[in-house]
Amino acid sequence: MPDTSCERAAAEEYARWFQALADPTRILIVRFLSGRPEPVPAGVIVDHLGLHQSTVSHHLKILHRVRLLTRRRAGASILYAVNARCVTQLPRAAGILLGSPARPHPQAGPD
Template sequence: MSNAVEAPKLDVVAPCCPPLTERPLTADEAERTARMFKALGDPVRLRLFSLVASHEGGEACVCDISDVGVSQPTVSHHLKKLKEAGLLTSERRGTWVYYRVEPSVVTALGQMLGR
């Protein structure tokens, strides 16, 4: 009998698509990818995403990234949209929420656009 505690499993978004030069996207792949790019197509969301991605340790408390020129409820809305698109994950710690970039998705988007 083992006393090891199993780590909680995190939902990982599977990489979407092959490079665009390899083959045409399926309708499902195009839909999933468009959601990600649509989420990044807003300047405030792109800035929030950048703040999280470039934050020390690849993780940022909402308290450290909310000064982007819009109200706190608007920041929360934009972070929610980034999460729904699969670009960010979050974890509540006490009263604060910490956000992380989903590395598998970012890698997949980069590979898809690369040659």
């Protein structure tokens, strides 16, 4: 019998990711960060998007809350990066949504 509790937990996590990505600004943030080899200070994201710092901070908080982004303090700055786990799991989540055969869910913990 399949472990539906694991499937349910994965589905709930994927739903949170898709909900967080249901905003164009957050998609632009993830896209910008995914092209960077190193974590980026919030101010660089603000400059790139040309939005107010408070607006970008709000979106970064949402993306971090669902673990699409990682963050760490470096002096007075907070550096953001795309969660490496999401790089592999987000396409898998889209595949499941679209009916692709499911593969085993890695047990890697979130950052």
